[in-house]
Amino acid sequence: MPAATAPVAKTNGTTSSAAIAAASTSSIPRESQGRFYSPLVRSIAAVEGLSVTELDSIAGTGLEGRVTKDDVLSYLSNRGARPAAPATPAPAAAPSTTSAPASSPSVSVNALAPVGLPVGADDEVIPMDRVRQLIAEHMVKSKLTSPHVTSVAEADVTGIVKLREKVKGAFEKREGFKLTYTPFFGVAVSEGTKQWPRINVSVDGKNIILHKRVHLGMATALEDGNLIVPVIKNADTLNVTGMARSMNDLAQRARTKKLSPDDISGGTITVTNVGGFGSLFGTPVINQPQTAIVGIGAIQKRPVVRELNGEDIIVVRHMVYLSITYDHRVIDGALATQALAAMVRSLESMNESTVAI
Structure with missing residues (x-):
């Protein structure tokens, strides 16, 4: 069965996912420091817990220096295992038809995944890339929410x-x-x-x-x-x-x-x-x-x-x-x-x- 419920992004400059686009963007403003942030970039930032300050620090490669999805994913990849900065709190807003449920639990794939699994000599360990981690988090969050x-x-x-x-x-x-x-x-x-x-x-x-x-x-x-x-x-x-x-x-x-x-x-x-x-x-x-x-x-x-x-x-x-x-x-x-x-x-x-x- 295709995992169609996991709207998946593609890496290497391709289209982002509906899962990311559906995330709440309320903590990230549309504009900061004279730069406009698209709903897709704001959604990724919200999912990853990026602050506005971190977004402002990313060098944009898009039109007129805009920060693109690939810029954000590259930043996240280079940031490595450093803990994500907490998102800037936003004032209360009217309910959005595209925001994630306000009561949804915060989910970390690493926190939920079993650790210390035995690895056989013939097994291959494949680290999850950033996109696969986002998919996993979206799936777990959905099951915990609904x-x-x-x-x-x-x-x-x-x-x-x-x-x-x-x-x-x-x-x-x-x-x-x-x-x-x-x-x-x-x-x-x-x-x-x-x-x-x-x-x-x-x-x-x-x-x-x-x-x-x-x-x-x-x-x-x-x-x-x-x-x-x-x-x-x-x-x-x-x-x-x-x-x-x-x-x-x-x-x-x-x-x-x-x-x-x-x-x-x-x-x-x-x-x-x-x-x-x-x-x-x-x-x-x-x-x-x-x-x-x-x-x-x-x-x-x-x-x-x-x-x-x-x-x-x-x-x-x-x-x-x-x-x-x-x-x-x-x-x-x-x-x-x-x-x-x-x-x-x-x-x-x-x-x-x-x-x-």
């Missing part, structure tokens, strides 16, 4: 399979890229989320932030084995063709390292294709500060029971499992399963008669 619960449902997507088979040739000729199944799932997840908006929330301390639009995070595999989660803004307004165009655009820019910080921030719910390598379903980790993530399993032909003229018959259908992992602090089982059922109904309603592509 009580994870997963529900699974099954959907009959035979109509979608037949529709795609019929239109995929003309679609590719017209659009210039292949029509995959993912846009259909993106539409279904967005529709189900819109019908049950209380899964489209974030937690900020003792407040629940209800997002009015569905901004869909889309886990995307990169060639180096990492993952990143670009965000489809206003996904609830898109049909299958519009969803396909948005997904293809973001995926291509992710793989060519052309995503902007805005492209990987602001998500309200995430979808991850755990079936891409054959998994039936998965239990992904929630992408903080979101409170739900939907996993798409592999589409498989399976014998199922259907009723015909009052008699049960066994037929072969294209079936898929959907899973929703949710934060039980704010989402109860009844709500999550009703939202999941709405997603299933959306999928099962798609066919040649109901969807124009």
